Every structure is written in C-alpha cells, then in structure tokens.
Amino acid sequence: MINALWSAMRRNKILPSFYFDRNYDAYIPTRDDRNESRVDLNDKAVCFTDGSRINSTVQAGAGIYNQTDCEEYYYPLGCRCSVFQAEIYAILQCAWLHSLNCRNNASVAICSKVSSALVADTVWALTELSVHNSVRLVWTPGYCGILGNEVADGLSRQASAIKYIGLEPVLGVTSLTVRNELQHWACRELWKQWREATRFRQAKQLLRQANLSYTKYALRLCRTVLRILIGLLTGHADLNRHSLPLCQEDEETVLHLLGECSALVVKRANILGSPYLCYEELGKMHWCALLRLAKGSQRF
Numbered sequence: 001m002i003n004a005l006w007s008a009m010r011r012n013k014i015l016p017s018f019y020f021d022r023n024y025d026a027y028i029p030t031r032d033d034r035n036e037s038r039v040d041l042n043d044k045a046v047c048f049t050d051g052s053r054i055n056s057t058v059q060a061g062a063g064i065y066n067q068t069d070c071e072e073y074y075y076p077l078g079c080r081c082s083v084f085q086a087e088i089y090a091i092l093q094c095a096w097l098h099s100l101n102c103r104n105n106a107s108v109a110i111c112s113k114v115s116s117a118l119v120a121d122t123v124w125a126l127t128e129l130s131v132h133n134s135v136r137l138v139w140t141p142g143y144c145g146i147l148g149n150e151v152a153d154g155l156s157r158q159a160s161a162i163k164y165i166g167l168e169p170v171l172g173v174t175s176l177t178v179r180n181e182l183q184h185w186a187c188r189e190l191w192k193q194w195r196e197a198t199r200f201r202q203a204k205q206l207l208r209q210a211n212l213s214y215t216k217y218a219l220r221l222c223r224t225v226l227r228i229l230i231g232l233l234t235g236h237a238d239l240n241r242h243s244l245p246l247c248q249e250d251e252e253t254v255l256h257l258l259g260e261c262s263a264l265v266v267k268r269a270n271i272l273g274s275p276y277l278c279y280e281e282l283g284k285m286h287w288c289a290l291l292r293l294a295k296g297s298q299r300f
C-alpha cells in the first residue's frame, strides 16, 4: 500500500526548455586533457560539486567544496532522490553560495560530473550568478585525478550517510523511480499470491522465489523449448513414455528425471554438479541447466 502511493508523490517531471542566450560557459575538457590532468582551473573562484547515493540504504546526498574559500557543504536528500538529481541539486546550491554571489567581475569555475542538460532552476541560478561574474561550468569526471573532485565526492557520501529529517521526497520523484517501484510492487504482490495459493504443489517445489533474470531468460526462448521448460517447472510435461524406462525404480515424473533417476547420474553430475538433487536444490538451479539435463534424458 505504501508503495502504491509512489505514483501520487510530487514529481519532478519538467517540460523541456531551451535557453539560447545563456550568459555562462559550459566547458568539456578533451579526453587527452582529462587523462593528463591538464584541466585548466585558474579561475578566481573554483568550486567542486558532487552527488551520490548509497545502494544499501538508498539514501542520497549532495556535496559542495569551495576550494578557494575553503568552504565545505553537504546536503542529505533522503531515500527518494536519484544520483542525477543530487548532482544537479549540488550545482544549484553552489550557484546560490553567498561567497560566490558577493563577488564582482570574478571568473568562477563550478566543476561537476554532470555533462548532460540541466534543469531550469539550475540554469536560472547560474544565469543570475553570471550577471556580475564570468562563470564556467566545467565537466570533471571522477577519474581526472583532481583533488577537489575527491573532496566533493567525500562530502556527498557523508551527506548520503545522514538520514534526512523532514517530509520526503525532497526533490520530487522521477518517472523512472515511480515505474521501478510499481514494477517491484507488482512483482511482490504476484509472489505473495503465489505463496498463498494452495494448488500447484509441484510447481511450488521448483519456483521458490521470484527471479527477474530467469524470467527474462525464459522469454527469450523459442516456443518449443519454452513449452519444455514450463513442463519441467509445472510437472505437466509431455514425457516420451514410448521409450524404454530409464531406471525402472520409480514412476517417471519430471522431478524423478531431474533429481533422482539413477540412469542420469553421470549427466546430472556433469550438468548440475551433483549426482542426486532434492527438490529444494533443483529449485536453485538455473533453468538453462534443467533444460540441458532434460534434453540429455532424451525424454522430451
């Protein structure tokens, strides 16, 4: 229920705007300059900005390092902020810095890892800063070997480690975030229904947890192989019962063939890594391996 509310949260979807008369420069150093750390930063004021997000806690943060005035700032941005949003927010806050806005006729370099389009608020803040100063937005990716970059990176990580106090989302959620959250929610709900269902005894032995990469693998299979895979997973397989029985020890079911049949011990050890497997172990096997063993049994 909580996740269903994602779609109702404040969004940061903005209509594209084009600014043809911006009064600041955007400077992208050449690859050679970056590799040899020759990025020219001889401006009167040099600032570094960065945004980051910790995957385990999904908390994001922005950091600013004003190298000229030795100022450090960091802003926790909560759990519903992307790295890109944090990067842009860092540039916005940097353009609003009092220490930069109180300057006149100074050259100012704001270094960022963002090389793509900015959002309108940030463009306006940079435009205002450029009224009395000569401003450059310099693209400095993380591997440039520039010390200021590392300091800003450390500040943004420090911000990401701090819990945001206040209402979230801080900056509005992106369309991509909403889509991903809805996908995860739908997956969790489907899986809950699957666990609570009282039927599908055999299929439940092999399908013990939702796995998106397995699903993608299955959707890439041709129709014939996909039919065999579904038969393996559900137990409703069309086994070739006209062939001679393999071991004559037990009824030839899918689970017997995959995990227990003594006639397939060598093939099973080669393909699945063990001569005998219980249902639980079979459930952990990649479907590709199950298909290979099924093909090796010559029953499909």
Ligand SMILES: [Zn+2]
Residues within 6 Å of the ligand: 246, 247, 248, 249, 250, 252, 256, 257, 260, 261, 262, 263
């Ligand atoms: Zn057998």
